[in-house]
Amino acid sequence: MPDDAPMTPPPTQDELDLLHYQSRFDRPIPMKAPEFSRDERLRHVLFSRQFSVDMLEDLAGTADMIRDLSKARSGQDFLINLLHHKRAMLYFTQPSTRTFLSFMAACQILGITCNEVRDASTSSETKGETRFDSIRMFSSYFDLIIMRSPVARLAEACAYVMNDLAATGNRSVPIINAGSGADQHPTQALLDIYTLQRSFQFVSPKDSPLGTRYEEIRREHPSLTRGLSHKVYGFCGDIGRGRTVRSLAELLAGYEGVTLAFVAPDHPTLSLGDDLRERLLARGVRIFEVDSLEAPIDGKPLIEQVDALYMTRIQKEHNVAADVESFAKIDFDRYKLNRGLVARMKSYAPILHPFPRDQHFGEIPPEIDADPRAMYFRQARNGMWIRAALLAHVFNVDHQISRFYHEQFGAWKPTGLQRV
Amino acid sequence: MPDDAPMTPPPTQDELDLLHYQSRFDRPIPMKAPEFSRDERLRHVLFSRQFSVDMLEDLAGTADMIRDLSKARSGQDFLINLLHHKRAMLYFTQPSTRTFLSFMAACQILGITCNEVRDASTSSETKGETRFDSIRMFSSYFDLIIMRSPVARLAEACAYVMNDLAATGNRSVPIINAGSGADQHPTQALLDIYTLQRSFQFVSPKDSPLGTRYEEIRREHPSLTRGLSHKVYGFCGDIGRGRTVRSLAELLAGYEGVTLAFVAPDHPTLSLGDDLRERLLARGVRIFEVDSLEAPIDGKPLIEQVDALYMTRIQKEHNVAADVESFAKIDFDRYKLNRGLVARMKSYAPILHPFPRDQHFGEIPPEIDADPRAMYFRQARNGMWIRAALLAHVFNVDHQISRFYHEQFGAWKPTGLQRV
Amino acid sequence: MPDDAPMTPPPTQDELDLLHYQSRFDRPIPMKAPEFSRDERLRHVLFSRQFSVDMLEDLAGTADMIRDLSKARSGQDFLINLLHHKRAMLYFTQPSTRTFLSFMAACQILGITCNEVRDASTSSETKGETRFDSIRMFSSYFDLIIMRSPVARLAEACAYVMNDLAATGNRSVPIINAGSGADQHPTQALLDIYTLQRSFQFVSPKDSPLGTRYEEIRREHPSLTRGLSHKVYGFCGDIGRGRTVRSLAELLAGYEGVTLAFVAPDHPTLSLGDDLRERLLARGVRIFEVDSLEAPIDGKPLIEQVDALYMTRIQKEHNVAADVESFAKIDFDRYKLNRGLVARMKSYAPILHPFPRDQHFGEIPPEIDADPRAMYFRQARNGMWIRAALLAHVFNVDHQISRFYHEQFGAWKPTGLQRV
Structure with missing residues (x-):
């Protein structure tokens, strides 16, 4: 090294470990997706784009069956014994009570025993252990790793580690991404889709604002169809930083004739990112980007036009210094619901x-909660069921569920989804 | 608002949420108790005064059966499968290892899977979520919420939230109060009563200082009867701040002819509160308030007169600045046991x-532990059994336990309690 | 007390509690070991020297059977129901993710429900509770206490508490030491031995660097035998502070004709302690103490001579001020492996x-991981199986496992160990 070379510390093994996979990271998702499947079945769940529309329908069907079976003791007993020999590690170094508890409950429905590491500082990492050594330790003791990390790409890297171990005849377990950096949160997208699937079947008063009154609605909205296609979806709030918005938009893009309308302040941090816009346009999605719920869409104010409205919290914990000043000029009240708008x-x-919604910001004030259109509490419980369905898929017991269901109920279809 | 109005911050949604229930809080307990029952059965467990004497006897009977069944593998297998499809949330934002573990064990005896949130700061509350949103999230994933909170009335408020949800056809789960503010700790009172119930049956050498020697004791104490009625109960130490004292006293007041003797320094923080005194007197309880275990009760020193002695820890962690000076004059040694007193x-x-007892204060020094009258370790294990019985009651499986018990053992009565 | 006596604070009850057992602590291990057994079976697991060579063989056999049974659903179902009525407390006031998770998984394999207390400050100890009161609380609620503590001898003291309770007819549960002070870590030694047992059977390509090629190896090394006897074991790194080194060395000393070679800097903190050296010599073990992997053993460099190499991390978190200066002169690179040495x-x-290994120190760089001799990941999973075997032993269900195994597989021997 020449004398005048700048002195930089050598990279840590953790940094080298991520660099090692850089060329695999850089590939487009469709190119790498096959590596995360095995026998036509997801092995590792990393990106929302791994879910095809067919798979979304299958998962929703499994979730519906689990939910129905859970209503009676015989079904509960069947479910609780399905995977009671499996042990999961929930490795959540980025906190999220809601996602954490939802996965716990999903595991427990199928009898999976849960273990957790939630604070990196209490783990062996303080003794100098690399993250990959930690992951491999978890894979020694447990049958599944559900992980949430502030480090972008870490879940993907761990999936490569597992695949490389499998390739050399070593023990390897599935990785499920429960939130990775600012990047991906595929199971959140899954529960959002599942909530929309149930709403747009118009078969249950709990899942659809107007319940089973589909024919009645059709008299007023003759072009309305069941299912997710041919609809206008509004997204409101922190579009730029909301990975749930990104993941859901990507999944909706797989349905026919959808329109996505993004309502956010005209600010680079908060509005639609260039990469997502490009990908959506490339897939033929019709997009609107506006700064108000009153902005016109096809000649009517957006709030009157959307078939579903996805509200979000302004993620102020991710504000950087530069944002504070520029945010001061924004009228954030435009990104809050109120009774008048909902009406x-x-x-x-x-x-x-x-x-969670933010009581201090107030994007959805509690006065809306009693409105039949408020589906956000229902949505949380949907998350538990669809995550249970995903676990059943990964562990290849979804067919067992289906068989038991039909033995119990014959040709009866699961409630909620009488698919069309 | 006039220009000179004082500037106070607007109330948070959390504060508004509690205010919303203020008029329900303010009602007397007997008026609200029916709302916390369903079909003659407790739905939410909030106040010790919800337990009638009949219910206390029933719960003790269930606890005795669970305890007996736990001694053999067939009984264990029956119990562990009773509620294995249920998931509990232990939401303990006020720490208490002992109460927490006791509830965990109680759940596990019946097969209930436990989940926990123990640190409010790691939960979604840091993202601005209201406590009611958190509770509703828990009720989405779990079948029971056992909660302990520094916020007075919070458990009661959550029970109203659940009742209001049920009334509008939404999902609703039972709330069990495991300690709420300085206020109520109903299951602690339950285990105290259960310990006294077992002691005063004189059927087990483990539960009664003199075991089965009831007839022998009666020769010296001819007026002695089995059961909790017609006895003198001494309470010693931190009477003013001990919510366990308050809860137990309220339950004992339901029995006939009891005398309650409170031994505490003559200091407003530490001695009997006015509200409790009034309620006890209104129910016809005979009360003594003294500042020493040597004070005379019916002509003899209190220590020689009590049928049971309830010692407590001085809760110095709740001292306020004003207490420190005034406490300096108190001779706290008078509120400690020693061998001579016990003799x-x-x-x-x-x-x-x-x-827990306080090793630094020394209200019960370890030299007492071997005395047959020392029932405080036994009391802890009783807490686990009676909490399991309470869970069985809330989930309506106590009759199943009773049926299985009698199939196994015929007319044989549970050990401990051959009720009279 | 004379006026001029020095003022020292009186001892706390916690300190008195430990002093109370001082005379029992001071006895040699063989004298006290019988107190920790019951009916020829370990009741409390405190010291590695409690394991005889026969017991080590038995435990390995049980571990092998558990491992084989875990491969099929019928075996899993059998195991998961074996102890599902038992509840364990993992009381880890000294952090160790790895040991903690390994015990969790071991419990779960046998169906034991786990509970944990990991932070002394959240427990009742902050309210003045003694450690013995805490332990007795745990023993009220749970059926087994697995504990790891920074306090030397605490696990042993707790075993005496339990024995004294049993002697007076009180409830008492087994204590398993998962690391106590700088002293003992018996289950780590157990998994190290189990890894060597499997390696030196030469029956599995996963457990032995050359797999089943025993006869082929024997052509080059004619004196080689199966099993742990007559071998040279190298230990490298932090010999002085590594309690795993100490515990393993003590167990190896029970085998015939072993040579132990300790490679450490010539520094009193890091090199072999006098007490261990004396004990090993007294048992007839041949010992080498050198400061390099190149040092000659029987005429060849140590690295070429060892039959197994045990690497360790330099435990810099235990450095005291005086170490820092004297350590600066040591060439620590000599205590790191590299490809050339492994070759x-x-x-x-x-x-x-x-x-965990230390990525910053680099005693085993990741480039070694793919070498067939690298057995350290396998070792972690072995720990889970052997701990499950230990639990089965303590709860006296190992014979049930053996019976079920032979019903399933007839005279077929467990994989891995066809003992000789």
């Missing part, structure tokens, strides 16, 4: 929110 | 303590 | 490490 929405249009 | 107690009189 | 090792010699 103008379509009667059947569900309101979703990934939760 | 003078009635031979059959159990010593209880809600635990 | 010179015997082809069948396993490399072990108690883990």
